[in-house]
Amino acid sequence: MLLAGIALTAFNMLNSLSAQAAAPMAHNPAPGFYRIMVGEFEITALSDGTVDLPMNKLLNQSQKKTDQALAYAFEQSPLETSVNTFLVNTGSKLILIDTGAGNLFGPTLGKLITNLKASGYQPEQVDEIYLTHMHPDHVGGLMANGAIAFPNAVLRADRHESEFWLSKSNMDRATPDNKGFFQGAIASVSPYVEAEKYIPFDGDAELVPGVSSVLSQGHTVGHTSYLIQSKGQKLLLIGDLIHVAAVQFDTPSVTIAFDSDQKQAAAERLKVFSSAAKDGILVGAAHLPFPGMGHVGVNGKGFRWIPMNYTQIR
Numbered sequence: 001m002l003l004a005g006i007a008l009t010a011f012n013m014l015n016s017l018s019a020q021a022a023a024p025m026a027h028n029p030a031p032g033f034y035r036i037m038v039g040e041f042e043i044t045a046l047s048d049g050t051v052d053l054p055m056n057k058l059l060n061q062s063q064k065k066t067d068q069a070l071a072y073a074f075e076q077s078p079l080e081t082s083v084n085t086f087l088v089n090t091g092s093k094l095i096l097i098d099t100g101a102g103n104l105f106g107p108t109l110g111k112l113i114t115n116l117k118a119s120g121y122q123p124e125q126v127d128e129i130y131l132t133h134m135h136p137d138h139v140g141g142l143m144a145n146g147a148i149a150f151p152n153a154v155l156r157a158d159r160h161e162s163e164f165w166l167s168k169s170n171m172d173r174a175t176p177d178n179k180g181f182f183q184g185a186i187a188s189v190s191p192y193v194e195a196e197k198y199i200p201f202d203g204d205a206e207l208v209p210g211v212s213s214v215l216s217q218g219h220t221v222g223h224t225s226y227l228i229q230s231k232g233q234k235l236l237l238i239g240d241l242i243h244v245a246a247v248q249f250d251t252p253s254v255t256i257a258f259d260s261d262q263k264q265a266a267a268e269r270l271k272v273f274s275s276a277a278k279d280g281i282l283v284g285a286a287h288l289p290f291p292g293m294g295h296v297g298v299n300g301k302g303f304r305w306i307p308m309n310y311t312q313i314r
């Protein structure tokens with residue numbers, strides 16, 4: 001008995017010694033999904049990955065000011081920037097809001113399908129796809145390996161958006177730097193148009209019960225937010241109304257090179273943040289750090305971002 005005890009102790013010691021040996025690092029990231037309920041709707045934030053962006057060159061203020069604001073937030077330029085999409089299960093419809101970059105933006109993005117599957121869904125189950133706008137980091141995931149990635153889905157966006165980005169004459173007139181935006185939109189959206197799966201809407205509309213489009217032009221000509229409402233709870237998905245938390249909450253007047261109408265983009269951000277802060281509404285954004293969900297508070301003449309508390313569905 002005593003001997004057995006000693007043997008057991010020795011075994012435990014050996015075990016704990018071997019546990020200190022260097023284990024190879026796993027390296028693979030955690031699955032990129034995060035899930036909450038909004039009333040009776042299940043909301044899943046799905047990460048498409050992250051991309052490093054030279055924000056001190058892209059934001060329309062001095063490089064020094066951006067560098068200082070980033071340093072204050074323990075960040076720097078290039079800034080690792082999230083690309084978030086959102087899956088809404090209303091109980092009768094499965095709706096994907098934006099599709100990430102697919103293969104249009106390099107190897108650090110294009111993770112949507114992997115994370116969708118990790119979250120318990122298949123691309124075939126998606127009934128509807130709503131786009132906030134047609135920039136490549138939002139439409140690229142519509143296609144996978146040269147084919148429609150969501151074979152059973154209807155695609156919807158504001159009419160202004162498709163009329164602008166799918167126009168060959170607009171593309172021909174674009175500067176060389178901007179041509180790629182048109183090419184990305186055409187390559188990603190046209191197959192849905194040709195398959196008669198694209199149904200544009202005009203401005204504010206209820207698309208399915210509890211999910212409405214809210215026109216929020218400025219970043220692009222048909223940029224759209226989506227308001228999700230169930231049982232008195234609300235979530236506003238604001239797409240690209242903000243790109244850099246460390247700068248644009250404090251100073252919402254700072255715009256980014258990707259904004260097609262700088263003045264309108266800044267005004268729209270101010271308007272939406274003011275009402276989100278006043279109403280205490282939960283917000284989801286495409287480029288705030290994943291899952292990009294939280295509340296907007298007032299802070300002096302600007303705002304502050306309050307990431308939502310971690311919560312798990314029980």
Ligand SMILES: [Zn+2]
Nearest residue numbers: 135137240286
């Ligand atoms: Zn974007």
